[in-house]
Amino acid sequence: MARRDTHRMDEDDVRSRANPRGTRPRSKHRPSHEDAATGTVFAVDRGRYGVRIDEGALVTAMRARELGRAAMVVGDRVGVVGDLTGAPDTLARIVRLDERDTVLRRTADDNDPHERVIVANADQLVVVTALADPTPSFGLVDRCLIAALTEGIEPVLCLTKSDLASPDEVVEHYAALDVPAVVTRRDEAPDELRALLVGHESVFVGHSGVGKSTLINALVPTAERATGSVSAVGKGRHTSSSAVALALPAGDGWVIDTPGVRSFGLAHVTADDLLWAFPDLEDGATQCLPGCEHLSGATGCHLDAWVAEGHSTPARLAAFRRLQVSR
Ligand SMILES: Nc1nc2c(ncn2[C@@H]2O[C@H](COP(=O)(O)OP(=O)(O)OP(=O)(O)O)[C@@H](O)[C@H]2O)c(=O)[nH]1
Numbered sequence: 001m002a003r004r005d006t007h008r009m010d011e012d013d014v015r016s017r018a019n020p021r022g023t024r025p026r027s028k029h030r031p032s033h034e035d036a037a038t039g040t041v042f043a044v045d046r047g048r049y050g051v052r053i054d055e056g057a058l059v060t061a062m063r064a065r066e067l068g069r070a071a072m073v074v075g076d077r078v079g080v081v082g083d084l085t086g087a088p089d090t091l092a093r094i095v096r097l098d099e100r101d102t103v104l105r106r107t108a109d110d111n112d113p114h115e116r117v118i119v120a121n122a123d124q125l126v127v128v129t130a131l132a133d134p135t136p137s138f139g140l141v142d143r144c145l146i147a148a149l150t151e152g153i154e155p156v157l158c159l160t161k162s163d164l165a166s167p168d169e170v171v172e173h174y175a176a177l178d179v180p181a182v183v184t185r186r187d188e189a190p191d192e193l194r195a196l197l198v199g200h201e202s203v204f205v206g207h208s209g210v211g212k213s214t215l216i217n218a219l220v221p222t223a224e225r226a227t228g229s230v231s232a233v234g235k236g237r238h239t240s241s242s243a244v245a246l247a248l249p250a251g252d253g254w255v256i257d258t259p260g261v262r263s264f265g266l267a268h269v270t271a272d273d274l275l276w277a278f279p280d281l282e283d284g285a286t287q288c289l290p291g292c293e294h295l296s297g298a299t300g301c302h303l304d305a306w307v308a309e310g311h312s313t314p315a316r317l318a319a320f321r322r323l324q325v326s327r
């Protein structure tokens with residue numbers, strides 16, 4: 001059961017923090033069109049949405065006025081009416097936005113209260129980092145992991161360019177977090193990673209230049225063409241500022257590519273949000289002083305005693321605290 005606050009609203013007043021491990025979403029917006037087809041938003045550009053209709057065509061759609069301020073993001077499940085043939089120059093209408101299972105969000109920096117929802121309904125976050133060129137940025141990786149863990153999205157570490165450096169140190173660094181790590185290099189097929197993606201909606205994030213496009217092109221051979229067709233969604237100009245969802249060739253799962261990031265603001269994440277992702281530590285914190293940040297040496301932090309009592313391990317507490325400092 002999720003225990004986090006569900007009262008927070010994202011920028012579009014879409015209720016999105018509801019139980020991420022819960023049951024199927026209910027519609028927030030009451031369907032005004034009983035006959036609407038259901039689909040998934042795979043691209044967004046300048047007020048136009050690319051929607052893959054379930055068992056149907058790829059259509060370009062605009063949102064109906066009745067949706068009010070609600071803005072859809074890649075991964076959203078929506079109801080669509082109108083011309084659903086996907087023929088050139090047709091425009092369908094989104095009349096319903098389903099409640100989100102998860103949202104991946106970030107702020108521009110840590111002092112910025114404005115949250116941006118990047119992707120909806122992803123259940124896996126693949127944090128891509130190069131082992132060299134550029135050297136791994138533990139801070140950025142930590143922040144991506146925090147964003148996933150606090151939203152109930154399963155993180156996966158993907159360590160690229162293993163032809164240039166050994167993965168041992170990085171794997172060791174993250175061992176206590178129990179996050180699966182896969183190692184890739186461009187001259188070998190990413191079979192291990194591919195196996196982890198089957199049946200999932202996986203978002204890929206990473207610093208620019210880590211080899212994310214190389215990886216995605218290996219996973220989805222039609223990726224470049226698909227990304228090109230997204231610019232058709234946005235009236236012909238090229239999209240590079242937003243995410244795009246690509247269907248895996250076997251048809252079982254989605255890969256969502258996002259633009260390279262330099263930073264990952266977490267102004268919206270509290271100490272207790274992060275603790276929620278560590279069920280072995282969470283109960284121990286009920287005995288901390290109010291407002292405890294649970295850092296090492298903090299007066300009144302009960303977590304050291306909790307670990308000494310055998311409820312968790314020093315390595316887990318250290319891993320939690322390292323993320324807590326990164327936050
Ligand atoms: N040595 C080595 N180089 C790689 C590997 N994978 C990618 N590269 C190179 O790294 C550079 C960046 O790769 P991209 O796939 O474009 O990286 P990206 O993360 O998509 O970067 P952006 O497009 O800026 O977001 C390119 O020159 C690639 O050829 C690898 O496994 N080993």
Ligand SMILES: [Zn+2]
Nearest residue numbers: 288292294301
């Ligand atoms: Zn504490």
